[in-house]
Amino acid sequence: QSALTQPPSASGSPGQSVTISCTGTSSDVGGYNYVSWYQQHPGKVPKLMIYEVSKRPSGVPDRFSGSKSGNTASLTVSGLQAEDEADYYCSSYAGSILLFGGGTKLTVL
Amino acid sequence: EVQLVESGGGLVQPGGSLRLSCAASGFTLSSYWMHWVRQAPGKGLVWVSRINGDGGSTSYADSVKGRFTISRDNAKNTLYLQMNSLRAEDTAVYYCTRSSYSYGQFDYWGQGTLVTVSS
Numbered sequence: 001q002s003a004l005t006q007p008p009s010a011s012g013s014p015g016q017s018v019t020i021s022c023t024g025t026s027s028d029v030g031g032y033n034y035v036s037w038y039q040q041h042p043g044k045v046p047k048l049m050i051y052e053v054s055k056r057p058s059g060v061p062d063r064f065s066g067s068k069s070g071n072t073a074s075l076t077v078s079g080l081q082a083e084d085e086a087d088y089y090c091s092s093y094a095g096s097i098l099l100f101g102g103g104t105k106l107t108v109l
Numbered sequence: 110e111v112q113l114v115e116s117g118g119g120l121v122q123p124g125g126s127l128r129l130s131c132a133a134s135g136f137t138l139s140s141y142w143m144h145w146v147r148q149a150p151g152k153g154l155v156w157v158s159r160i161n162g163d164g165g166s167t168s169y170a171d172s173v174k175g176r177f178t179i180s181r182d183n184a185k186n187t188l189y190l191q192m193n194s195l196r197a198e199d200t201a202v203y204y205c206t207r208s209s210y211s212y213g214q215f216d217y218w219g220q221g222t223l224v225t226v227s228s
Contacts, residue, residue, distance in 0.1 A: 003153075034212035039155070045204070045221065046146075046154060051214035089154050093212035096168040098144070103153040 004090055004101035011107040012080045018102045022073040022090030030071035034093035037066060037075045040103075041080060041086045049088075063097065083106050111217045113205045115118040118222030125195050125226070131188040131205030131219055139163065139183040142208045144215065145190050147201035148223075157203070158190065161211065173199075197227045 005023040012018040021097040022029065022037075028034055037050040048057055052064035054075060063078045073092070077084055090101040117129040131143070145157040158169045158179040167179050177192040188200050188205055206215040 003155075032212065034214070036214045038215070040154075045218045046215070047218075048214065048216050051216075057216065087153075091154075091156070092217075097170060098156040098159065098213045100146075100154045100156055104150055 002099075004059050004092060004099050006090060006101035006104045007089075008102070009105045009107065011109055012077075013109045014080050014082065016080050017075050017105060018080060019076045020088055020090075020106065022070050022075070022092075022101045023098070024073075024092055024094075026071060028057040028094035028099055029068065032093045033068070035066065035068060035073040036091045037064075038088065038089045038091065039084075039086045046089065046108045050095060077106070080108050084108055113207070113217055113219035115203065115205050115222035117220045118203065118224045119190055120225045120227065121195055122228050123196060123226055124191045127195065127224060128192070129190040129192065129205075129222060129226070131190075131223070133186045133188065133205075133207075136207075138181070138186050138188075140209075142211055143179075143181060143188045144206050144208060144213075145179065145188075146204045146206055146215070146218075146223075147199075148202040149198075152201075155201075159208075159211070160188070187216075192224070195224075197226050200224060200226045211212075 038046040040046045054066040144159040176194045200220040204221045205219040
């Protein structure tokens, strides 16, 4: 049960786009279209941003998008805004268990 | 309004036990899978355990298997996590969260309860 692999940090200037990767295996990310992404601001509760690879819950801006290729899923934030600065975690179904990535700290420069 | 409120956290010695509770309101608990997710201080999210709507199916992360037990009482709208043989590495904020399906996508989270394992 290894955690999914995310880069520890990512950054971009306001208005730019940033993509965060999430790498797993054929037993988790690659095997199911059940990847989710969560945003967590310091001291706050995680918030669901993307589910089933690319679907956005109601209320999440369309600046957030998700995709997957093979064993790697990606979260893209377009038109970066200051409030996007937060930690982002991917999660994947892996059969009878769920896995999270280690998290990526997104900095808006 | 959907609400999940955890309780039961605190300071416990290594080898000790603790039972966490999560009171649910604003939705029909039996219609959802429920999960526990933990976050050690300054660290990332880690999935701990899940239970299906009627309590008949459970699963655990390897790190807690055999020590933790998840359960639910739908009549009381409450989710539980019995934690035994606690270790220092179990120190974390424990979140209660729900999903419509077995494969995750946690749409509502509680505020969390802090468990500290220390002598």
